[in-house]
Amino acid sequence: MAHPVTATIRAYQMGFGDCFLLSFAYDDASTRHILIDFGSAGIPDKCNFSLDDVAADIKKQCGGALDIVVATHRHKDHINGFATSADGKGPGDVIRSLTPKRVIQPWTEAPDAPEGWTGPDETKSAKAFADHQSSLASMQALAQAVVDRLDRKDGFDPPWPLADRLRFLGEDNVKNLSAVKNLQDMAGDPKNNIYVYHGCQLDLSDILPNVKVHVLGPPTLKQSASIKTFAKSSADYWFKAQRLAKLAASEGVSKSKTSRLFPGLQKADTFRKTRLPTEMRWVADRVDIAEQDQMLGIVTALDSAMNNTSVILLFEVGKKKLLFPGDAQLENWSYALQSDMAALLNDVDLYKVGHHGSLNATPKSVWQRFRKRGKAGTPQRLTTVMSTMAGKHGGRNGAPTEVPRIPLVNELKADSTLFNTQDLQPTELCHTVIVDLR
Structure with missing residues (x-):
């Protein structure tokens, strides 16, 4: 042979x-x-x-x-x-x-x-x-929803500096x-x-x-x-020791912030800044920021x-x-x-x-x-x-x-x-x- x-x-x-x-x-x-x-x-x-x-x-x-x-x-x-x-x-x-x-x-x-x-x-x-198969399908549906959100004409206003990373993961x-x-x-x-x-x-x-x-x-x-x-975080990751300690200490807080999927999505769609009085437009900024952070956290989890x-x-x-x-x-x-x-x-x-x-x-x-x-x-x-x-x-x-x-x-x-x-x-x-x- x-x-x-x-x-x-x-x-x-x-x-x-x-x-x-x-x-x-x-x-x-x-x-x-x-x-x-x-x-x-x-x-x-x-x-x-x-x-x-x-x-x-x-x-x-x-x-x-x-x-x-x-x-x-x-x-x-x-x-x-x-x-x-x-x-x-x-x-x-x-x-x-x-x-x-x-x-x-x-x-x-x-x-x-x-x-x-x-x-x-x-x-x-x-x-x-x-x-598990259903979860994989749901993951991909969520990823598609993120991409569709980025493709909308209104997009994020002002443009989000991490939109490219969000699109890549999505x-x-x-x-x-x-x-x-x-x-x-x-x-x-x-x-x-x-x-x-x-x-x-x-x-x-x-x-x-x-x-x-x-x-x-x-x-x-x-x-x-x-x-x-x-x-x-893990001792198996390529972190420096002090950075690993900080991540481990904050991990519980991070988890609590992602207990719901897209919790601010409807607010972000409804309260666009163009529909708000000038003095209230800061609300839309903060809702957009919350939406963007939630979406990034979700697609990062899906990716892993x-x-x-x-x-x-x-x-x-x-x-x-x-x-x-x-x-x-x-x-x-x-x-x-x-x-x-x-x-x-x-x-x-x-x-x-x-x-x-x-x-x-x-x-x-x-x-x-x-x-x-x-x-x-x-x-x-x-x-x-x-x-x-x-x-x-x-x-x-x-x-x-x-x-x-x-x-x-x-x-x-x-x-x-x-x-x-x-x-x-x-x-x-x-x-x-x-x-x-x-």
Whole structure:
């Protein structure tokens, strides 16, 4: 049986998005190709290429045939490249034409799950899966409502300085229906669609001989309900100690402010400043501010909840391990870190940096497990690959939440060989990283 000799990772310049073509070259001269995510919240203005150009390059690099497509979760910046078009020439049409043999997605995407399902390991709960699916649909409906609110002609008056961030988060969580439908049937027979969860058996040996694929996340609701929540602060985040203490002290206050959804929305719609006497227009200002803050809090929560449905895959070939965690945040990671599978992380050789380098998607407890971290010149030094674009997400009002998070980036540079898509030239489609598997 053939054995892989090299793994080539092409990290495409997607701006704030992910697109990785993982290619295993075998000693019998064959190559197997895996596309992990394909989406963008906006290719950098400096670049003169599009999602169509990326799709064309993927087709070229894999010789017109894909073996596996992985869509780690439903966010726009991970799947909108799978969208099709009426003329049949969209980027998703190109990927579909590559006839992947398998499509892998998180268990939350299963389209025909039985009533009461909390994941493929079954449960006694009669409503858990239906409630979770309903929650995801509601999340996307709320995100659409936020985008529609921003699109209204009256908008916010005066213009809100964080409207761009609100739009970015809202649009990222809107249901990408064309991409979702394309992923559901691009592999032909429904049995070729695999919906995975922590610890499930994912046997791809007929497609990837001598490659073990471990699924570290997401957990099912039976395994861990924490994926429905997110922590605003944690010792695992890339905060400075004093900042973490302040956030922990204020967390209870923050929670109390978000107990209702859009509580000021009707007031903001009714009491527009143009309808009020001059001496009362300060009321409209304050209602607008309240509405904007509430909306931002809601879409931020939605964003984190969706990230925690991300698939976490670890490819093991001989003594080499390649880790791709999508946008998994701490709550998704936590179950894996407490399981027997945690030891798999100790000798990772290549790490795809989670969630574009955010403060909570590379938990310190994960990072510290990577024994191959080390200064330049360290034998078999850890390789890290990050797809990101600064200025799109986080950092509100001076908060230390910018993406990519600077202390994390500094650590990646100091203790690994980092390939960052931000460093690519405008004409470069991707970084090409080669890992010797022998």
